[in-house]
Amino acid sequence: MSKLVIVGTVAFDAIETPFGKTDKILGGAATFIGLAASQFNIDPAIVSIIGGDFPQDYLDLLSNRNINISGIELVPQGKTFFWSGKYHNDMNSRDTLTTELNVLADFRPVVPKNYRDAEIVMLGNLHPLTQMSVLDQMDRKPKLAVLDTMNFWMDNALSDLHEVMKRIDVITINDDEARQLTGEYSLVVAARRIHDMGPKYVVIKKGEHGALLFHDDNVFYAPALPLEEVFDPTGAGDTFAGGFVGYLADTGDTSFENMKNAVIYGSTLASFCVEKFGAERMLNLSNAEIHKRLLQFKQLTQFEIELS
Amino acid sequence: MSKLVIVGTVAFDAIETPFGKTDKILGGAATFIGLAASQFNIDPAIVSIIGGDFPQDYLDLLSNRNINISGIELVPQGKTFFWSGKYHNDMNSRDTLTTELNVLADFRPVVPKNYRDAEIVMLGNLHPLTQMSVLDQMDRKPKLAVLDTMNFWMDNALSDLHEVMKRIDVITINDDEARQLTGEYSLVVAARRIHDMGPKYVVIKKGEHGALLFHDDNVFYAPALPLEEVFDPTGAGDTFAGGFVGYLADTGDTSFENMKNAVIYGSTLASFCVEKFGAERMLNLSNAEIHKRLLQFKQLTQFEIELS
Numbered sequence: 202m203s204k205l206v207i208v209g210t211v212a213f214d215a216i217e218t219p220f221g222k223t224d225k226i227l228g229g230a231a232t233f234i235g236l237a238a239s240q241f242n243i244d245p246a247i248v249s250i251i252g253g254d255f256p257q258d259y260l261d262l263l264s265n266r267n268i269n270i271s272g273i274e275l276v277p278q279g280k281t282f283f284w285s286g287k288y289h290n291d292m293n294s295r296d297t298l299t300t301e302l303n304v305l306a307d308f309r310p311v312v313p314k315n316y317r318d319a320e321i322v323m324l325g326n327l328h329p330l331t332q333m334s335v336l337d338q339m340d341r342k343p344k345l346a347v348l349d350t351m352n353f354w355m356d357n358a359l360s361d362l363h364e365v366m367k368r369i370d371v372i373t374i375n376d377d378e379a380r381q382l383t384g385e386y387s388l389v390v391a392a393r394r395i396h397d398m399g400p401k402y403v404v405i406k407k408g409e410h411g412a413l414l415f416h417d418d419n420v421f422y423a424p425a426l427p428l429e430e431v432f433d434p435t436g437a438g439d440t441f442a443g444g445f446v447g448y449l450a451d452t453g454d455t456s457f458e459n460m461k462n463a464v465i466y467g468s469t470l471a472s473f474c475v476e477k478f479g480a481e482r483m484l485n486l487s488n489a490e491i492h493k494r495l496l497q498f499k500q501l502t503q504f505e506i507e508l509s
Numbered sequence: 510m511s512k513l514v515i516v517g518t519v520a521f522d523a524i525e526t527p528f529g530k531t532d533k534i535l536g537g538a539a540t541f542i543g544l545a546a547s548q549f550n551i552d553p554a555i556v557s558i559i560g561g562d563f564p565q566d567y568l569d570l571l572s573n574r575n576i577n578i579s580g581i582e583l584v585p586q587g588k589t590f591f592w593s594g595k596y597h598n599d600m601n602s603r604d605t606l607t608t609e610l611n612v613l614a615d616f617r618p619v620v621p622k623n624y625r626d627a628e629i630v631m632l633g634n635l636h637p638l639t640q641m642s643v644l645d646q647m648d649r650k651p652k653l654a655v656l657d658t659m660n661f662w663m664d665n666a667l668s669d670l671h672e673v674m675k676r677i678d679v680i681t682i683n684d685d686e687a688r689q690l691t692g693e694y695s696l697v698v699a700a701r702r703i704h705d706m707g708p709k710y711v712v713i714k715k716g717e718h719g720a721l722l723f724h725d726d727n728v729f730y731a732p733a734l735p736l737e738e739v740f741d742p743t744g745a746g747d748t749f750a751g752g753f754v755g756y757l758a759d760t761g762d763t764s765f766e767n768m769k770n771a772v773i774y775g776s777t778l779a780s781f782c783v784e785k786f787g788a789e790r791m792l793n794l795s796n797a798e799i800h801k802r803l804l805q806f807k808q809l810t811q812f813e814i815e816l817s
Contacts, residue, residue, distance in 0.1 A: 291694065386599065389737045410718040413735060422809050424730040427721060429697045461812040495816055501730050502810050504769045508803055 202244040203450040206316050206343075207234050208335045209325020209439070210305060211249040211259075211273060214479055215285035218292065218433050226479045227259045228284065230325035230349070233436035236483040237443025237470045238323075239266040240491065241451035246316045248272035248335065250308045252279035262484060272313045279304035292431045293408060312338045320344040320453075323446045324369070325439065326351050329361035336368055345455045347371040348400070349442055352378050366399040370455075373404040373442050388413060389420070402460065404445070406438055414464050416457045423464040424501060426472040426494070433478045437471045440483065444470035469494050510552040511758040514624050514651075515542045516643045517633020517747070518613060519557040519567075519581060522787055523593035526600065526741050534787045535567045536592065538633035538657070541744035544791040545751025545778045546631075547574040548799065549759035554624045556580035556643065558616045560587035570792060580621045587612035600739045601716060620646040628652040628761075631754045632677070633747065634659050637669035644676055653763045655679040656708070657750055660686050674707040678763075681712040681750050696721060697728070710768065712753070714746055722772050724765045731772040732809060734780040734802070741786045745779045748791065752778035777802050 214228030231247045238245045246269035253276065263270050280303040288295045308327075312335060322343045324332040332348060346369040354362050355378065366372065372395060380386060383394040392403040392415035403415040409431070411424040444467035449455055452462075472494060476482045522536030539555045546553045554577035561584065571578050588611040596603045616635075620643060630651045632640040640656060654677040662670050663686065674680065680703060688694060691702035700711040700723035711723040717739070719732040752775035757763055760770075780802060784790045 387737050387739075389735045407718070410715070411732070420735050420809055421812075422732040422735070424719070424732065427697045427728050427730070429695050431695075458813070462814045465812050465814060492816065495814060499814070499816065501728055502812075504729075504773050504810075505766070506770045506773060506803060506807070508800065508807065 202242060203321065203453060204316055204319035205238055205243050205245040205446060205450045206248060206312055206319045206322045206335065206339075207231050207238065207245055207325065207443075208248040208310050208323070208332065209234060209327060210282050211247065211251050211255070212282040212284060214435060215283070215299070216433055216435050216478060217285075217287040217298075219288070219290055220432055221478075223478050225283065226481075227262070228435065228479055229282065230439045232263070232480060233439035233474065233483070234323055234325055234443035234446070235263060235268045236266065236480055237440040237467075237474075238447030238450070239268050240444070240470065240486070241447040243447060243450040245269065245447070245450075246272050246313060246319075248310045248312055250274045250276065250304045250310075252281040252304045253277040255281045269313070269316070272311065272316065274311065276304045286435070288434065292434055310335050321446055321450045322346045323442060324348040324365075325442070329354055329358050329365040333361075333365045333368065336365070345370050345446075345449060347373065347442065347446055349373045349439070350378070351375070352381055355381055363398060369400050371402040371404060372400040373406060373438070373445070375438070376405055376407045379403075379405050389415075402457070404464065406441065408434070408437075412441065412464055412468060414457075414460055416460070419457055421457075421461045421464060423468045425468060426497060426501065428472065428475065431475045434475050435479060436483075437474050440474040441467035441471040443467075465495070465498055469498055510550060511629065511761060512624050512627035513546055513551050513553040513754060513758045514556060514620055514627045514630045514643065514647075515539050515546065515553055515633065515751075515754075516556040516618050516631070516640065517542060517635060518590050519555065519559050519563070520590040520592060522743060523591070523607070524741055524743050524786060525593075525595040525606075527596070527598055528740055529786075531786050533591065534789075535570070536743065536787055537590065538747045540571070540788060541747035541782065541791070542631055542633055542751035542754070543571060543576045544574065544788055545748045545775075545782075546755030546758070547576050548752070548778065548794070549755040551755060551758040553577065553755070553758075554580050554621060554627075556618045556620055558582045558584065558612045558618075560589040560612045561585040563589045577621070577624070580619065580624065582619070584612045594743070596742065600742055618643050629754055629758045630654045631750060632656040632673075633750070637662055637666050637673040641669075641673045641676065644673070653678050653754075653757060655681065655750065655754055657681045657747070658686070659683070660689055663689055671706060674703075677708050679710040679712060680708040681714060681746070681753070683746070684713055684715045687711075687713050697723075710765070712772065714749065716742070716745075720749065720772055720776060722765075722768055724768070727765055729765075729769045729772060731776045733776060734805060734809065736780065736783065739783045742783050743787060745782050748782040749775035749779040751775075773803070773806055777806055
């Protein structure tokens with residue numbers, strides 16, 4: 202089975218939406234990425250850090266889904282990273298209420314020895330130098346390195362971000378962040394500028410408007426499934442990334458044509474993620490449900506114009 | 510050949526964008542709808558009104574594209590409808606600078622006798638009672654009546670709009686307008702409410718984010734082609750509608766499956782419209798260019814996940 206290394210936060214989230222609010226629940230980028238990737242027949246490992254307050258039950262949830270957790274460092278005297286936020290009525294914007302870095306402040310990721318030959322590495326949103334240190338630990342340049350980032354690092358560690366971008370193959374980034382990083386309004390032009398910064402493949406995430414995959418002059422567009430109700434968008438972007446890398450690891454095919462399928466899988470899994478608070482929906486998701494929703498994506502996008 | 514009746518404005522537009530500005534040029538909803546529909550092997554007729562200031566050259570442009578203009582009333586002493594607007598830097602919003610109704614204030618559309626048996630009627634954006642009067646003149650209920658409208662009529666003639674909506678099959682409407690009309694934020698829920706108001710098919714236009722086609726529980730999504738540069742969005746929505754009805758008239762098939770193709774044709778033609786000021790690009794568009802762009806739409810959206 203293909204190995205997949207995932208680095209990112211394993212955290213507590215507290216979420217408030219127009220539909221309700223939660224206490225501290227399971228969250229973190231690596232959690233969402235891992236849960237999505239674990240839908241595939243692969244061998245994923247999470248590299249992260251937690252405090253003594255992190256429940257064994259949550260670790261068991263990950264292990265039970267065949268996610269290797271030997272790279273999750275436990276700091277018994279420390280506290281787990283905690284984020285809380287409140288979504289506005291349109292569910293497209295949110296205010297961060299709390300960010301407690303806690304053990305994350307001193308996170309030095311260590312990739313378990315038996316995962317240093319993984320062909321695919323998913324660098325979840327973290328300081329660019331932390332992401333880079335994971336690439337440094339691999340036995341060789343992985344077949345595919347995928348990086349997610351956000352505007353915070355553009356504001357606070359831009360030159361480090363540029364350095365790590367030179368060493369990766371795929372970047373996933375929001376539309377507004379792509380515009381910030383390049384100063385270009387057109388996403389087509391922004392993608393080309395980002396391509397020039399390093400990554401051969403650029404995925405621009407547009408939330409409820411779907412995602413665009415760029416490679417040279419090729420573009421592929423995956424819509425988000427039109428939903429009656431978005432209950433909680435937390436983790437949707439990471440779930441998208443987890444579905445994307447999980448599918449690529451499973452198929453072993455990193456061509457542009459196969460990345461189209463990977464983007465569709467990412468969108469499909471993200472469409473489940475937003476149906477319940479946090480990771481709840483991703484913990485109770487059957488193959489039959491995924492299969493049914495992939496069919497919906499086909500009906501949503503496929504047409505039959507014959508072109509000679 | 511299938512007859513298509515198009516009612517709407519034939520007008521002068523003056524447009525200002527970040528790329529430049531125009532004097533009074535050919536514009537109007539029926540103009541854009543007609544030029545798009547004329548790409549198909551059909552017999553379209555425009556029902557509209559113009560003043561003595563409207564150049565014969567512009568009428569010839571329409572006639573030369575096999576658009577029947579016998580339903581365009583000329584008021585020699587009157588002035589043609591004039592709109593001018595200025596687009597903001599993001600090209601997604603605009604300010605209207607001038608609206609001179611002129612001859613449009615007294616427009617009483619008369620459908621030419623030999624087009625009263627048309628199977629498809631496209632009611633471009635006008636007062637709902639003006640749209641209704643066209644339906645009243647048809648020999649029988651057309652096979653397909655398509656209506657475009659805007660927020661202005663929701664604010665000023667809502668009950669009339671509700672009346673005409675009961676008599677049409679397809680509505681095309683912007684996302685914000687769908688939300689205004691229904692009070693629902695979710696476009697899925699909004700489409701269902703609009704469906705309950707009359708039209709069996711609901712097309713929600715999302716500008717650069719594409720368009721959604723709803724019918725009962727079915728949804729189809731056509732993206733807008735990602736463009737390096739949107740030069741002038743004027744007429745894109747009408748061009749979309751013209752491509753939609755033109756394709757349906759040409760194929761004679763108004764099933765949901767075929768409407769998917771019609772939406773793709775509409776998006777394809779709209780992607781040309783925005784490349785130049787006003788209708789300029791639509792007047793110089795070859796079949797080969799359309800064919801090539803349809804291929805781009807296929808590459809943009811089609812994927813190969815095998816589902817049993």
